[in-house]
Amino acid sequence: xxxxxxxxxxxxxxxxxxxxxxxxxxxxxxxxxxxxxxxxxxxxxxxxxxxxxxxxxxxxxxxxxxxxxxxxxxxxxxxxxxxxxxxxxxxxxxxxxxxxxxxxxxxxxxxxxxxxxxxxxxxxxxxxxxxxxxxxxxxxxxxxxxxxxxxxxxxxxxxxxxxxxxxxxxxxxxxxxxxxxxxxxxxxxxxxxxxxxxxxxxxxxxxxxxxxxxxxxxxxxxxxxxxxxxxxxxxxxxxxxxxxxxxxxxxxxxxxxx
Ligand SMILES: Nc1ncnc2c1ncn2[C@@H]1O[C@H](COP(=O)(O)OP(=O)(O)OP(=O)(O)O)[C@@H](O)[C@H]1O
Numbered sequence: 001x002x003x004x005x006x007x008x009x010x011x012x013x014x015x016x017x018x019x020x021x022x023x024x025x026x027x028x029x030x031x032x033x034x035x036x037x038x039x040x041x042x043x044x045x046x047x048x049x050x051x052x053x054x055x056x057x058x059x060x061x062x063x064x065x066x067x068x069x070x071x072x073x074x075x076x077x078x079x080x081x082x083x084x085x086x087x088x089x090x091x092x093x094x095x096x097x098x099x100x101x102x103x104x105x106x107x108x109x110x111x112x113x114x115x116x117x118x119x120x121x122x123x124x125x126x127x128x129x130x131x132x133x134x135x136x137x138x139x140x141x142x143x144x145x146x147x148x149x150x151x152x153x154x155x156x157x158x159x160x161x162x163x164x165x166x167x168x169x170x171x172x173x174x175x176x177x178x179x180x181x182x183x184x185x186x187x188x189x190x191x192x193x194x195x196x197x198x199x200x201x202x203x204x205x206x207x208x209x210x211x212x213x214x215x216x217x218x219x220x221x222x223x224x225x226x227x228x229x230x231x232x233x234x235x236x237x238x239x240x241x242x243x244x245x246x247x248x249x250x251x252x253x254x255x256x257x258x
Contacts, residue, residue, distance in 0.1 A: 004066055006031050006172060006204050007052070012061035013053045020228040021047030025061070027223060027233065031171070034198060034205045036219035036236065038212060039253070042077040045208040046176060046230040052176050052206065053093065054083060068171070088118045092165030096177040098157035102149050102164065106137060111164045119168050134163040138193050155186035159193055166197055173198075175207040179214060191217055212255045216240060224248045 005028035014021040022044040029035055038047045049059040054075055063075045068090065078086070083170060085092070091097065095101040102111050112131040121127055132145055138159035141150075149157050158178065178194065179187040195218055198205060209215055214237060215222055222239045224232040232245040243249045 004070070004072070005029055006033075006066050007206075008062075008064040008072075009052055010062045010064075012048070012051055012058050012063065014047050014056060014058045020044070022051065022225070023228045025230055027230070029172075029204055029206065031204055032202045033221065034203075034207060034216035034219045036207045036222045037225060038209055038215050038222055039225035040210060040251070043225040045210075045225055047228070048225070049174055049176055049206060049208045051065050053091065055093075065172075082115070088115070089168055090171050092168075092170040092173040094158075094161055094165055094173065094175045094178045096180040098149065098154070098161045101161045102157060104150045105148050106162055107146045107148055108152070111149065111160060115164055115167050128165065128179050135160075135220060138163045138199065139189070153186070154182050155190055157181065158190050162190075162194060162197065165203065166203075169201065171204060173203055173205045175205055175209075175218075177209055178207070180209070186215075194218065212240065212251065216224060224251065 007029040009028070012025045012028050012141070025048055027035070032186060037048055039045055047056070050056045064072045065086075066072050075083070076121045090117050092102065103114070106114070109128060109131040112134050113127040116127050116130060131152055132142055135142060135145055140156055140159060140163070144152070149160055152160065161222065179190050182190060191214065196205070198218065205218070207215065207218055210257055219236045222234065222236045224239065226247045231241060232243065232248045240252055243252045
């Protein structure tokens with residue numbers, strides 16, 4: 001790991017009127033690290049993810065991101081065009097519902113190729129070849145390249161969403177309950193593909209999940225949220241094996257002991 005974090009979040013607070021989404025959250029994300037944000041429904045996980053990725057504007061606090069040229073930038077100071085560029089090149093966002101991250105009536109190859117065109121690739125034959133390679137990497141049969149994702153199963157759609165996001169080799173991926181809507185048997189394959197790609201590509205990721213088993217499989221480090229606050233944070237194995245906060249103890253015993 002290098003000395004400069006990829007992302008530094010300081011005292012981030014997001015309120016919805018008088019209701020608190022997340023409050024006074026600080027953390028650093030290091031290159032190549034996967035950080036899970038866990039907690040029960042309503043604890044503020046999605047609010048935090050969306051505030052960090054600027055899908056919503058936080059009420060206060062700062063998020064500093066180290067750009068590809070090594071310059072740390074306060075995300076609040078980026079122009080709209082700079083943010084869009086970041087979203088197309090350096091960042092990926094995998095939604096729980098694949099329909100939110102895919103174009104459901106565009107072919108699978110088109111869904112992947114579109115992201116390449118957004119970063120300036122123009123040669124049709126090359127784009128199709130890269131798209132075909134990526135479908136293979138996420139275990140989608142080559143003969144489905146011209147089919148639209150609305151004809152795919154839930155697991156295939158999610159694997160396609162992963163391909164669409166990773167084809168531009170982002171440095172940071174936001175994963176919002178990426179296996180949340182899937183049957184357990186289908187989840188395993190999606191998780192396996194994701195774990196392999198994250199490791200192969202040395203990706204940094206922030207993963208929101210209420211499922212501690214998913215966090216255990218993918219994350220190096222874990223932050224536990226309750227009522228908008230981080231109550232515990234540490235290496236995944238440490239938090240799961242030796243939880244310190246009573247709420248984490250409850251979560252771990254109720255979920256892993258079954
Ligand atoms: N758009 C919104 N308007 C008002 N309140 C909101 C909004 N979104 C979230 N909240 C509130 O903020 C708090 C945190 O919600 P959030 O969705 O971030 O939690 P979560 O841990 O992601 O839950 P889930 O796992 O159910 O998605 C909750 O009290 C929720 O009711």
